[in-house]
Amino acid sequence: MPIKIALAGNPNSGKTTMFNHLTGSTQYVGNWPGVTVEKKEGRLKGDKDVIIQDLPGIYSLSPYTLEEVVSRNYLVNEMPDAIINIVDASNIERNLYLTTQLLEIGVPVVIALNMIDVVRKNGDVIDIKKLSEALGCEVVETAAVKGTGSKEVAAKAVVLASKGTKPSPRYKFSDTVEAALTEIENLVDSISNHRSRRFFAVKLFERDEKILEQLKLDENTINRIEEIISKVENELDDDSESIITNERYTCISQVVEKSVHKKNKSRLTTSDKIDLVLTNRWLALPIFAAIMFLVYYISITTVGGWATDWVNDVLFGEIIPPAVEGFLVSVGCADWLISLIVDGIVGGVGAVLGFLPQMIVLFFCLSILEDCGYMARIAFIMDRIFRKFGLSGKSFIPMLVATGCGVPGVMASRTIENESDRRITIMTTTFMPCSAKLPIIALIAGAMFRDSAWVAPSAYFVGIAAIIVSGIILKKFKGFIGDPAPFVMELPKYHLPSPKTVSIHMFDRAKSFVKKAGTVILLACVGVWFLSSFNWTLTMVDAENSILASLGKIIAPIFAPLGWGDWKSAVSTLNGLIAKENVVGTFGVLYGVEEVSENGAEVWAALQASYTQLAAYSFLIFNLLCAPCFAAIGAIRREMGNAKWTLIALGYQTGLAYAVSLIIYQFGMMFTGNFSVIFGTLAIILVAAFVYLLFKPVNKHEGLTRKAMAS
């Protein structure tokens, strides 16, 4: 049996750095079952029998955030052999708050007193012996960034794990509370002899619904517990949850007073001075704009863009496919097999890897912003605007990046902690017109509106409006209210990003994109290759006679209410799923033009013959808003963590695209005097529904209300 050691600590306590140090490159990164919280696991360097489980960065073991619930379920139900608790020594009071909760679980705990170098530099002194005595567990000084102490901590944890020594804190809560907790411990049989009895007693005292559910107590016991709680609540004039929190912080203050000696209290640190400039009332926004421009410029316009263009156009355009094809021809391969390998598989692999360079560059920039502490300031600066649309201040980055490419845009949503904010951001990010949609805009603007200057800006305007409206509306639906985490956020100290952390972050994300998104993208590309290369008798044909074309003909009538029910438009839209710029190319193929340029000037005349301006605009809007290309769908799948939410996202995007295009086309028809009874009415109903959902009042504290334990 391998020894399992859990790594727990506050966000920004240096946990990730320590984890990377302990495990080296032997890590597994995934999601916790059923949720999008990242799960990291690895084997201890030098001792393969020890598994290190990295828990999410948390402040508490409350039942209110997903990360905290995941962590405590793991700690209490799966019982690791020991816990390494990383405590930021330069921010010791708040960090010890989690410690007081971890000590109650009954699993051996070692404290890694991290960033001790920062404390020493400030001239402060922490008495390790006193601290260790007061907390009743081992304390080791570490400086994870420099790599000192990590090994000692791991060694201590392994020893403790084999001994199974439970922590025995010296500090006590007030007599009233201690008495109540003991009473609860003795009252509930199922926890009396449990290793984590103190944990359960505290949770029952806090009226923690999730624990209550887990323990399945009978009504009589529940009533008795409620009596015990009410008595203390009346005596201390506060609710039980607040009583416990107060008790914890009171104990911590006493512990800290005895063991920590501060040199001088209020002094501006370097970090404070940097912050004075970066979040200055007047300078903050210009600096923010400049930094965002830089991130965009590096990852989309220049370095990342060049690299991705090269991989897409040269490596997977001019080099690999001809080489592979040449080889296959020379060994006398069948035509269909050559096509499968070259167009299907190599094309699919290219679609996955093509985005990779851009993504690596973007992740590099984002990792730096995160690691140095600026990411939290972005939320601080932008919160006021984005909160209005039900999004997080950090949603700005995914949306900005998505104007270049939706794939890294969706992946950039990873930095948003709040799950419902993150989901909405993922669902709406691809509404921004990405660079691959620009040829569609150019085609429609050029062919139908004589390159009128308003078409392109209106596409961006529609994209932004779709994001705002979606944010406001989606926030009112049940699946998105569940997590009411308030905006109470730590602003970590600025520090120089460590190259190691940044590069590990960057490659972790790139790897998880290739693995999780790659499969979806590859399969979809092979699938569409098949559909567009064969007809129903499975003979190879050109695209216009393929299965895809006949499917296009079947679904074409669905788009008739939007003004473009001909099969060519439907097939182009379907082909846009491979890559949005394919829409233009497919028009070229279907109208029998050999080569089409970026803006499809060759098919303008054909389009003018078969489209009205209104229908063309409706077609444009549908293609801008509907489900994105397979690569972005793969990214959505990766970030949502499960198929259900991926389908909800795609359904919502396509549904919204349909509704908006319908409204545009039908209202346009009305103004030109062609009122369609059925679809015109439908458009009016849809507008009414949007307005209703937009202004429908929302019960702010839905999901926050907590039922009393026994009523």
Add this chain to the structure above:
Amino acid sequence: MRTLRAVNCGETVKVVKLHGEGAVKRRIMDMGITKGTEIYVRKVAPLGDPIEVNVRNYELTIRKDDAQMIEVE
């Protein structure tokens, strides 16, 4: 009743009581704002909300709506 919302930048105040309930209140308390804690209001965000405070020796940002739940001296 004076709340944290009304406190000016540069002022230090002491927490008297926390109002509200459930997740929001718990999160605020988890972050170290409890009865008797000293809070130094450092600055307001460029767009007027949220605010940045120093509590228990670290920097915390909180929305004005949530700050209203914190009664101070």
